[in-house]
Amino acid sequence: MENLQPNIALLLLSLGVLLGAAKMLGELAQRLHQPAVLGELLAGVLLGPTVLGSITPEFNAFLFPGTGANAVALNTITSLAVTLFLMVAGLEVDLSNVWRKGWVGLKVGVASVVIPFAAGFTVACYVPQFFGLQPDISPLIFALFLAIAMSISALPVIVKTLRDMNLYRSDFGVVVVSAAIFNDLVGWIIFAVVLSLLDHDTIGHGITLTVVLALAFVLLVFTVGRRLIHWTLPYVQAYTWWPGGEIGFVVILTLMGASFTEWIGIHVIFGAFFIGMAVGDSPHLRNRTRYILDQFVSSIFSPIFFASIGLKVNFIVHFNGPLVVIVLLIACACKLVGGALGAKWGRMGNRQALAVGFAMNSRGAMEIILGLLALERGLIHQELFVALVITAMVTSMLSGPALQVILRPGRKARLEDLFRSKLFLPNLRAASIKEAIEEMSAAAGRVIQGELNPRSVSRTTRVPEDVACTAGGSSLVLLTAETANLSRPLIVAGISAQGVGLSATENRRAQMLFLILSPEDDPGTQGSLAAELSLLYRDPLMLEQTLQARGFTEFLALIRTSTVYLKKE
């Protein structure tokens, strides 16, 4: 074989374009309160055969070649990316959750696996041709696959949705997460068995070995492996470079585990996911390691991986309307019924039970990976793959809005979302605190006309009695006011170069003023926003930097990137 060399300039260009498009559309999706993976996949669809390929096939083939050394190179990067993505997904699984709400979660987990599994298996047995069973595939294996595809759920998406809605730590959230963990564990283990069955033509020929090895691997990782990792971690922390040693340790284990599962004939993702879970389960694993791995992999490798999926298939040519509708309907109906029945079985209320159904319905990343593997192994055709990807996307998109309607959790007001460029007043004209309040209230009144009466705001605003001063002499005042007709909280930020006089008698002045406006019926919000702002400005450097911010964007950037947020992650 000749000694091929990939064209590195082209490879980096492909990666740069793919990552760039994926990040941009991923950000857009998140703006619209959708999972990032939706936008990332769409980036691949736009750059792949579906759109770019049908406009300029030559350019598409140049940028993302299907054969030759550069195809191998792209394939290598995406394989590494999916390995690291599954590792991080595994690290995020908190097995202790499963035990906390044990029984209810288990009941939801069982019901939301069994019902979709049975339905998927049954329809695939009765009308396999409709789902595109190919002649060289065993109908049993095909039915098992469709059963898993109907019953899988996407832990990363579910966790994200619950966090966004401030439900993650609630009893509801714990039930859903523990059920989803059960769901994923069972689903992936059965899928591992299905894949090992697939590699062998006839049952009995080598296949027992693969199944036994796969199950032995899972068992070993969660017993001996888990304990060994837990025992080793303190040594890594105490005697190697920190945190590089621990990061390396986790990645090396993942590479080895992934290599093993691929070698025995299942797939890299199993090794990566299970090793990730075993490592993440150890209380010794430090948050910093988790954070660095998560941030780097989620920012770089996951977008590349999900965008690359869009490159593989033409989503228009292989779009089969009836198939998409049927798959989507079965998937949603069974998961909703399964989740809700499980929740009722665990004695939850009707409304909560319905919400559990919708929460469990998110299939996001995991369904896509499942479909991709099946497609690559020739188990399903491209039309079913497209239907599964669309199902994954639609179910994930439904979940958030449905929970919002059913539970009305009231999205948590995040400090960083409450600022507006028109409510950032970098040049306050006021000389006294009273004038400053009037100036800031007037600005708020202009921005939300009708909802706010500037006069009543300035009358009811509370001025704190003591004001902290930084070493540099600058000081900050947090003003608060409740307002009758406001629908959501708002913060006016004002900066005064000369400072605003705080009282007639003393000579103290404030350079930075925040006016927190909150609805009258929501008194808790105000306190928590004030506390968060105080925490943020406990660091005197933060105040100095804010006073120097040139324009609203730099101000918002400071607020959003402030290190206080580290503690939340």
Added chain:
Amino acid sequence: MENLQPNIALLLLSLGVLLGAAKMLGELAQRLHQPAVLGELLAGVLLGPTVLGSITPEFNAFLFPGTGANAVALNTITSLAVTLFLMVAGLEVDLSNVWRKGWVGLKVGVASVVIPFAAGFTVACYVPQFFGLQPDISPLIFALFLAIAMSISALPVIVKTLRDMNLYRSDFGVVVVSAAIFNDLVGWIIFAVVLSLLDHDTIGHGITLTVVLALAFVLLVFTVGRRLIHWTLPYVQAYTWWPGGEIGFVVILTLMGASFTEWIGIHVIFGAFFIGMAVGDSPHLRNRTRYILDQFVSSIFSPIFFASIGLKVNFIVHFNGPLVVIVLLIACACKLVGGALGAKWGRMGNRQALAVGFAMNSRGAMEIILGLLALERGLIHQELFVALVITAMVTSMLSGPALQVILRPGRKARLEDLFRSKLFLPNLRAASIKEAIEEMSAAAGRVIQGELNPRSVSRTTRVPEDVACTAGGSSLVLLTAETANLSRPLIVAGISAQGVGLSATENRRAQMLFLILSPEDDPGTQGSLAAELSLLYRDPLMLEQTLQARGFTEFLALIRTSTVYLKKE
């Protein structure tokens, strides 16, 4: 061309083995106060043709195949790795440093480039055959390359050495770093020109374009590009996911820049390094982004890259003694003379000037990359490559010990290095604070016999008057004592389950006790150690976890991984 697929199981195994060996030997090197890159390279030498390949060539060819899809895959990963490594190296360059000590740094920079450059150029012109000039290479280009190879220095290694010795923020450190930045900038720009010359057989044919493009790229990145990045960063921070958006932004820019420099005929590393520098120069770039990129890349990609270099060449077969000695001698002599003359020119003292020479002499990672590129382009043969790698290693190893001897900076006592397993007493028997001090002093006396008189320690130990209690009721006491004959500070850590009574009258008890022993002639150390311990234990969770630590390793792991260390990075 047929549709090749890499064997993913084998690829991940290769990566896992390579990373595992690189991390282990890298850790070992750091233990011996040597740069990690030394161990990482050695891992490749052991796994490559030099050692493993000469023992079992079949296994070596299986694990690291030289042809086929898996060779392409490994090549892809190492290309990505070197791109990201240079990006991080660029981010680390603090251009503002250059201006702070401007003139002295510039003088050292100029002298330590010009003298080795002239020497390298001269010898390569006079005895090109000795250095292995091949007939198809232009003598001028070859001489230029050897000139650069003699004059380059390794900023990452220099920064690391200075940090270890607590010299990084000193005037000495600033001079050395700014000189090294100048050194690297000039060296890499000339090397870019050399590479663009190399791609063209005869001068005039297309070459002007490459040189012009390369210089235009550098110019553009440092003028328009730098400003544009600085202007864009707040938008990225204010309106995209944090910190994922910023991480993605930096990596996308790097991929694009690296792709461009590779495309115009120089190499990915230039784009990655210069883009990294331009991004890192913006005060808007947040430390968190820098930290995540640095940690992930330094822990995973750098070790893989440097180990992969060891795989490329047989270091024993291509070891040419006289060549190694001559290259090493010229490199060291010229750099020492250049650095020292530059420092004298900048009016530094003799001792400092000599130290500057040794500090500038580190060539580490950069020389290796330089040699690798030249080898891959066929500019040098393997013997010169081996000589350059050995020169890189030896000069980097010399630097630390030489600075230690010349400047005697007194390595900073790091808190984490002062604990000993025999000085960790998890079951104090003492009932009173007086008995506890005796028990802890006796333990210290047993460990360092001769240096310490337990009785005098317990007599002079100071007990603080007020002791902070955590919410859980546990409390911690910091005891301090100066000791006549001690050569370096030590900390005894004692834990008492029932608590040690603090005074006869009150009923307060301490569960955690630290006895800080420091030499009498070094009073500052004691205060800074006590302050660091207080800071560490300001978090009540830290105390609870310490009291639960099972054994010395878990205790040390807690100390080393505590989040206080974040602030230092």
